[in-house]
Amino acid sequence: MARLVLKFGGTSVGDPERIKNVARKVKQEVDKGHQVAVVVSAMSGVTNQLVEYCRAISPLYDAREYDAVVASGEQVTTGLLAIALQEIGIGARSWQGWQLPILTDDVHAKARIQRIDTREIVRRMEESGEVAVVAGFQGLSERGRISTLGRGGSDTSAVALAAALNAERCDIYTDVDGVYTTDPRIVTKARKLARITYEEMLEMASLGAKVLQTRSVEMAMKHRVRVQVLSTFEQAAGSDLPGTLVVDEDEIVEQELVSGIAYSRDEAKITLIGVEDRPGVAASIFGPLADAAVNVDMIVQNVSEDGRTTDMTFTVGKADLARGVQVLEKAKDHLKYRKLLQDSNVVKISVIGVGMRSHAGVAQRMFKALADRGINIQVISTSEIKVSVLVAEEYTELALRALHTAYGLDQA
Amino acid sequence: MARLVLKFGGTSVGDPERIKNVARKVKQEVDKGHQVAVVVSAMSGVTNQLVEYCRAISPLYDAREYDAVVASGEQVTTGLLAIALQEIGIGARSWQGWQLPILTDDVHAKARIQRIDTREIVRRMEESGEVAVVAGFQGLSERGRISTLGRGGSDTSAVALAAALNAERCDIYTDVDGVYTTDPRIVTKARKLARITYEEMLEMASLGAKVLQTRSVEMAMKHRVRVQVLSTFEQAAGSDLPGTLVVDEDEIVEQELVSGIAYSRDEAKITLIGVEDRPGVAASIFGPLADAAVNVDMIVQNVSEDGRTTDMTFTVGKADLARGVQVLEKAKDHLKYRKLLQDSNVVKISVIGVGMRSHAGVAQRMFKALADRGINIQVISTSEIKVSVLVAEEYTELALRALHTAYGLDQA
Numbered sequence: 001m002a003r004l005v006l007k008f009g010g011t012s013v014g015d016p017e018r019i020k021n022v023a024r025k026v027k028q029e030v031d032k033g034h035q036v037a038v039v040v041s042a043m044s045g046v047t048n049q050l051v052e053y054c055r056a057i058s059p060l061y062d063a064r065e066y067d068a069v070v071a072s073g074e075q076v077t078t079g080l081l082a083i084a085l086q087e088i089g090i091g092a093r094s095w096q097g098w099q100l101p102i103l104t105d106d107v108h109a110k111a112r113i114q115r116i117d118t119r120e121i122v123r124r125m126e127e128s129g130e131v132a133v134v135a136g137f138q139g140l141s142e143r144g145r146i147s148t149l150g151r152g153g154s155d156t157s158a159v160a161l162a163a164a165l166n167a168e169r170c171d172i173y174t175d176v177d178g179v180y181t182t183d184p185r186i187v188t189k190a191r192k193l194a195r196i197t198y199e200e201m202l203e204m205a206s207l208g209a210k211v212l213q214t215r216s217v218e219m220a221m222k223h224r225v226r227v228q229v230l231s232t233f234e235q236a237a238g239s240d241l242p243g244t245l246v247v248d249e250d251e252i253v254e255q256e257l258v259s260g261i262a263y264s265r266d267e268a269k270i271t272l273i274g275v276e277d278r279p280g281v282a283a284s285i286f287g288p289l290a291d292a293a294v295n296v297d298m299i300v301q302n303v304s305e306d307g308r309t310t311d312m313t314f315t316v317g318k319a320d321l322a323r324g325v326q327v328l329e330k331a332k333d334h335l336k337y338r339k340l341l342q343d344s345n346v347v348k349i350s351v352i353g354v355g356m357r358s359h360a361g362v363a364q365r366m367f368k369a370l371a372d373r374g375i376n377i378q379v380i381s382t383s384e385i386k387v388s389v390l391v392a393e394e395y396t397e398l399a400l401r402a403l404h405t406a407y408g409l410d411q412a
Numbered sequence: 413m414a415r416l417v418l419k420f421g422g423t424s425v426g427d428p429e430r431i432k433n434v435a436r437k438v439k440q441e442v443d444k445g446h447q448v449a450v451v452v453s454a455m456s457g458v459t460n461q462l463v464e465y466c467r468a469i470s471p472l473y474d475a476r477e478y479d480a481v482v483a484s485g486e487q488v489t490t491g492l493l494a495i496a497l498q499e500i501g502i503g504a505r506s507w508q509g510w511q512l513p514i515l516t517d518d519v520h521a522k523a524r525i526q527r528i529d530t531r532e533i534v535r536r537m538e539e540s541g542e543v544a545v546v547a548g549f550q551g552l553s554e555r556g557r558i559s560t561l562g563r564g565g566s567d568t569s570a571v572a573l574a575a576a577l578n579a580e581r582c583d584i585y586t587d588v589d590g591v592y593t594t595d596p597r598i599v600t601k602a603r604k605l606a607r608i609t610y611e612e613m614l615e616m617a618s619l620g621a622k623v624l625q626t627r628s629v630e631m632a633m634k635h636r637v638r639v640q641v642l643s644t645f646e647q648a649a650g651s652d653l654p655g656t657l658v659v660d661e662d663e664i665v666e667q668e669l670v671s672g673i674a675y676s677r678d679e680a681k682i683t684l685i686g687v688e689d690r691p692g693v694a695a696s697i698f699g700p701l702a703d704a705a706v707n708v709d710m711i712v713q714n715v716s717e718d719g720r721t722t723d724m725t726f727t728v729g730k731a732d733l734a735r736g737v738q739v740l741e742k743a744k745d746h747l748k749y750r751k752l753l754q755d756s757n758v759v760k761i762s763v764i765g766v767g768m769r770s771h772a773g774v775a776q777r778m779f780k781a782l783a784d785r786g787i788n789i790q791v792i793s794t795s796e797i798k799v800s801v802l803v804a805e806e807y808t809e810l811a812l813r814a815l816h817t818a819y820g821l822d823q824a
Contacts (some may be wrong), residue, residue, distance in 0.1 A: 016468035053492055056428035058499040065498075068506045069491035072484035080465055086477075087470040094480045098510065099556065143510065375811035 002168035003035040003125070007136065009157035010044035011175045012232035013077050016084075020070035022232065023084035030090055035125040037132040037165060040081055047151070063108035067070065067138075067148045071097065074135035074154070082133045092131040095121065097138035097146065102157065104139035104147045106184055111139055113156070120313050124151025134161060146354040155216035170220070170227045177231035178244035179204065179211055181409040182261040186397050189410040193259060195245045195252050203352045203386050217246065224248060249354055255285060256327035257362060258407040261400055267297070267348045268321040269378065269390060270314055272328065274338030276359045277310040280334075285312060293326040297389060298348070298381040302393040307339070313379055315327070315390060324327040327330060346378065347396045351403060355395035363387045369406035375399055414580035415447040415537070419548065419570035422456035424588045424644035425489050428496075434644065435496035437585065438543060442502055447537040449544040451570040452493055454485025459563070470576045475520035479560045483509065486547035486566070494545045504543040507533065509550035509558065514569065516551035516559045523551055523559035525568070528576040543669035546573060552694075567628035575635035582632070582639045583655070584624060590656035591616065591623055591687040593821040594673040598809050601822040605663050605671060606681060609659045612671045615798050625648060629658065636660060661766055669774060670765035670819040673812055679709070679760045679800060680733040681790065682726055684740065687752025689722040693747075700743050710760070710793040710802060721750070725791055727802060730756055758790065759808045762800040762816060776798045781818035787811055 006029065008022050015093065022040075031037050037116040041047075054061045078094035085092035098102075100121070104111035121132035136154025141147040151350045153171060162170035179201065184190040200220035205214045211229050220227045220389050220396075230243025249255070275281055286296055316324045321344055328340055356362040363380075365389055370377060375398065379390035391399055404410060418441065420434050420751045434452075441448050453459075466473045490506035497504035509516075512533070516523035533544035548566025553559040561568050567584060574582035589604065591613065596602040608616075612635035617626045623641050634637045642655025661667070689692055694713070701708055711726040726737045733756055740752055768774040775792075778799055782789060785812065791802035803811055816822055 016465055019469060051489060053428055053488070054495060056491055057431060057496045060499075061495045062498055065494040065506055067491075068508070069488050070493075072487045074691055075484045075487070076462060076465070076481050079477040079479075082477040083466060083473045083478075084469045086474055087472075092708070094477055096480070146508070219708040 001033045001035070003037075003165055004029055005039060005158050005162040005165060005167045005170045006173060007039040007170065007337060008041065008081075008173045008232060009154065010041045010047070010098065012173050013040055013081065014044040014273060016080070018232075019077070019080050019084050022081060022173075023088055024127075025232065026081075027086060027088055027090050028133060030129065031180070035129065037121060037134060037161055037167075038081065039049050039134050039154055039156040039161060040074060041134040042077055043138050045071040046076070055395050064145050067111075068146045069109050071135070071146045071148050072136040074137050076182055078133045078135045085131055085133070090131055091128055092133055093124075095132055095134045097135055098136065098140040102134075102139040102160075104141055104149070106141045106143060106147070107256045107328050108141070108147055110113050110150040111141060113139060113160045114362070116161055117160070118164045119259070120399075122165065126176065126389040147187035149327075153215075154371060155213040156219055159216045159219045159223070159227060160226045163219070167225070170225050172227060172229050173232040174229060175213065176211060176229070177234050177242070177309075178229055179246070181259070182404050183263070184399055186202060187404045189338075189373060191409060194241075195247055196259055197249045197252060197354050198246060199249070199354055199385055200352050201246045203350065204260055204262050204277075212246070220246060226251075227331070228400070236362045253367075255355045256353060256409075257355040257359055258351045258409065259355070260352050261403045261407070262279045262350045262352060263396060264348045265396070266318050267346050267390065268342065268344040269319070269346050270316065270324060270328070271341040271343075272312045272335070272337040272338045273341065274309045275312050278309055278335050282312070284331075285328070289316075289324055289328050292323055292327045294320040294327065298379045298388065300379050300381075303410070312337075315346070315348070315379065345393045346390050347397070347399075348390050349399050350386050351405065352386045354385045357384055357385075365406055366403060369402045370399060371399055373402050375402075378396060413445045413447070415449075415577055416441055417449045417570050417574040417577060417582045418578045418585060419451040419566060419582065420453065420585045420644060421566065421587070422453040423556040424585050425452055425493065426456040427535070428492070430644075431489070431492050431496050432499075432647060434479050434585075435500055435502070436492060437644065438497060438501050439500055442543060443542065447541065449546060449573055449579075450493065451535060451546050451566055451573060452489040454489055454509075458485040458488070466591060472684040472743040476557050479520050479523075480558045481549035483547070483558045483560050486549050491548045495545055497545070502543055503540055504545055505536075506588045507544055509547055510552040512546065514546075514551040514572075516553055516561070518553045518555060518557075518559070519556070520553070520559055523553060525551060525561070525572045528573055528609050530573070530576045534740040541568060546581050558790045561627075564625035565627075567625040568631055569638060571628045571631045571635070571637050572637075574637045575631070579637070582637050584639060584641050585644040586623065586643065587643065588623060588641070588656070589646050590641050591658070591672070593671070594812055594816050595675070598812050599816045602817060603821060603823045606653075606655050607659055608671055609661045609664060610658060611661070611766055611797055612764050613658045615762065615795075616672055616674050619781045624658070625734070632658060638663075648657075648779075667767045668765060668821075669767040669771055670763045670821065671767075672764050673819070673821070674761045674762045674764060675812060677805060677808070678730050679758050679802065680728050680730045680741070680754065680756040681758050682728065682733070682736060684724045684749040684751075685753065686721045686818060687724050689720055689822050691821045693722075696725070696743075696747060697740070699727075701736055704735055706732040706739065707762065710791045710800065712791050712793075725748075727758070727760065727791065729794050758802050759805045759811075759812050760800050760802050761808070761815065762798050763819060764798045766797050768799075769796055777818055778815060781814045782811060785810055785814050787814075
């Protein structure tokens with residue numbers, strides 16, 4: 001007997017038939033004797049429609065009212081799933097954010113969970129095995145208003161609830177069956193990982209492998225919640241843990257050097273040629289960009305030949321490129337660069353693995369594999385468990401396949 | 413300066429543009445210096461969709477979960493209208509049933525309002541003129557669950573809120589511009605009534621002139637809430653009261669003999685031929701029908717010729733006819749009637765007016781007008797302020813026009 005939190009995303013609860021399917025999944029766990037709480041998203045498409053309504057009425061909508069509007073989608077799903085569970089003989093009731101309550105701060109549309117009162121649902125679990133069907137994404141603000149956690153927030157609701165319930169595990173049911181060594185649509189030899197560490201998962205998520213919301217992984221790491229990513233649509237073939245388990249490093253006995261290769265096409269490169277090479281120049285460039293809410297990612301400053309000027313290269317999100325360039329052109333007189341180059345035809349490719357902390361030569365293997373295929377590296381950045389390179393976008397597939405083989409990740 | 417409650421139905425808030433239109437209507441009242449609370453329904457079509465979801469998952473759904481599902485529609489509209497009001501410079505915020513709260517009993521899906529706490533919205537109205545945008549249809553049950561008042565319940569929410577706020581008037585905005593002397597689609601000379609009494613409105617509503625939910629009129633009558641029915645889509649031409657005012661009899665100075673002619677096609681007639689004429693026979697017929705939830709309306713028992721048997725005629729709703737006949741055929745041995753006749757090709761036509769309390773000859777004028785057109789009356793029933801007849805359905809239009817003229821209701 002264990003206590004579990006199961007979370008189902010929008011595609012999994014997209015219509016009445018799918019909600020019935022979810023109810024059967026939940027029943028399987030209840031039948032094993034587990035105490036179960038379920039967290040649900042809105043039916044797919046619903047939240048987008050509601051956001052569109054808000055925007056159609058006012059582009060500068062009040063976030064508190066936006067929250068009242070968009071939180072309604074999860075409310076619908078909780079009621080429908082409770083009905084579906086009762087229909088197949090499982091005691092269940094719906095819980096809205098304000099009913100538990102799930103208390104959040106007052107930062108509407110991106111609220112943070114502060115506390116979840118689980119006393120009543122625990123009492124019911126223990127007394128009668130009743131399944132708590134909890135609305136994801138939403139909470140109750142300090143001032144008694146409906147709050148929401150930001151898009152994708154239901155993952156975070158589920159992990160927070162698992163932490164509050166001291167659950168054995170938080171199962172995130174989604175439309176993929178786990179976390180892969182890389183994108184299986186590009187690399188057919190990609191393997192599903194049985195386990196991955198929180199740190200690796202965070203790097204994967206932030207690099208565009210959008211299986212879990214980043215905040216939910218941070219929260220799982222902080223509270224040591226074991227998270228399983230698995231498919232709603234494929235039936236587990238015998239295994240108790242058919243998906244990928246996101247866990248603490250200690251739980252992974254044989255750690256690979258590299259766990260996965262991630263990529264992000266949402267990158268654009270800006271190069272400032274002939275910037276003055278003097279103290280404070282970086283601050284004078286990146287200050288105005290930060291003020292304009294342009295997020296800068298990789299930064300490279302070349303050594304200057306003459307000791308007076310240097311070239312500065314950095315990347316921003318594709319959507320921020322035009323704004324970033326505008327900010328820099330306005331500041332040209334002040335920054336005194338000679339020329340601005342921009343390029344959105346780039347991709348960032350990263351090898352990720354906690355194993356590289358204790359192994360040398362990981363980056364070198366990457367550079368060699370790319371060089372062997374004649375792929376030119378434009379920018380390099382590294383962290384403790386990740387090496388990222390920026391290359392021309394047309395090499396995406398070639399680079400991913402080469403690296404996947406180079407690090408021994410190919411399926412047997 | 414007055415305090416007003418404005419209520420907008422599903423068609424009035426059917427899309428973002430219409431919600432903006434509603435905001436402008438609200439602004440007009442605020443600009444006059446009034447304190448305003450607004451009650452809104454779900455966007456048209458939304459509640460039907462949600463009900464369909466519940467049914468698709470289980471025909472025998474838990475009413476508490478059904479309530480959680482369907483109440484979400486009104487939540488969406490409150491947030492959107494609050495945004496629309498803020499957009500045009502009117503301070504506003506949304507209030508869900510559980511936030512005020514609007515306390516109801518525990519009879520889910522058809523809950524009754526017990527108390528509305530208006531302290532906070534009154535404080536805000538008085539301090540800053542903030543408009544309260546309140547979700548219709550929903551409330552908070554004694555056990556802290558979301559409850560709903562039954563279909564069309566937003567009218568009742570609005571009247572209850574007007575009573576709790578001691579409002580000057582409750583304006584029900586809808587897609588017709590008022591209450592007419594009869595259906596203007598059939599009788600082109602039908603006139604819009606400036607005023608009508610609660611009692612007359614109740615008879616109109618129960619006879620299928622579905623402008624206001626019956627319960628809302630009962631509540632208005634009980635709490636003496638002045639209700640105006642008016643159009644969302646037509647601009648008031650100068651007049652302060654462009655619609656029809658539903659008020660106490662005392663407020664109507666010149667009372668007409670008859671205020672309106674209503675009709676209902678949702679009628680079916682059952683006749684039992686050769687029933688034993690003995691005490692208790694009516695009870696033995698209508699008892700089983702009541703047990704089967706078949707509502708019986710008009711009842712006529714003919715005087716028996718031989719003193720031993722009689723014929724019993726009564727009407728039921730068209731949807732109940734098959735069930736009613738089945739019940740009676742099962743009980744044939746016990747009831748000992750000779751023959752059962754049924755006819756769903758009938759219409760009930762009623763003349764309504766509190767004026768008939770103090771005037772004789774009202775029924776006689778009806779019978780004569782129908783006889784003059786060769787229309788045979790099958791069943792007659794009367795109440796203090798109403799005379800109803802059942803005639804063959806094909807005479808509906810002819811009968812309505814004849815009676816409209818006979819009672820002097822035709823437009824000048």
